[in-house]
Amino acid sequence: MDLKYRKSWDGYVKELSEKVYDGKPVIYWEVKYPFPMANRDYVYVRERRDLDVDGRKIWVILAKSASVAQCPEKSGAIRVCDYKQSLAIESDGGSGIKVFMNYFDNPGGSIPSWLINWAAKSGVPSFITDLQKACNNYASYCKQVKT
Numbered sequence: 001m002d003l004k005y006r007k008s009w010d011g012y013v014k015e016l017s018e019k020v021y022d023g024k025p026v027i028y029w030e031v032k033y034p035f036p037m038a039n040r041d042y043v044y045v046r047e048r049r050d051l052d053v054d055g056r057k058i059w060v061i062l063a064k065s066a067s068v069a070q071c072p073e074k075s076g077a078i079r080v081c082d083y084k085q086s087l088a089i090e091s092d093g094g095s096g097i098k099v100f101m102n103y104f105d106n107p108g109g110s111i112p113s114w115l116i117n118w119a120a121k122s123g124v125p126s127f128i129t130d131l132q133k134a135c136n137n138y139a140s141y142c143k144q145v146k147t
Helices: 003-009 113-146
Strands: 013-021 024-031 039-053 056-065 077-080 083-091 097-105
Touching: 003 013, 003 113, 039 083
Parallel strands: 039 077
Antiparallel strands: 013 024, 024 039, 039 056, 056 083, 083 097
């Protein structure tokens, strides 16, 4: 949910911002793709719900692509128009958490098989490792930002 923090640890973020259009917060996200591919960009909305299920605290975040006239397509990036993400985070009862994620996007364009293979074998596992490190370092980041 903290876009500023995401920009500090995710090396694939080229641009990431939230603006309000027609009274609704909308996120713009441009992702760096490896040469010779064009970057991809997303315009999406998200919502968060904090649930209490039989005494268990669960945070649910839903995101989906949105068409927003004030966010036109940019030269040099292919717009991802079909994106959905569901995320549920729950305490494991100790000092950790359980994370459940369902993610889909259609990146559009022609994606070479070598990139698909790299993403499946290395890219996604590397991102999950980076995400875990970011979660572990978030409290110290927040302390640094406040000082």
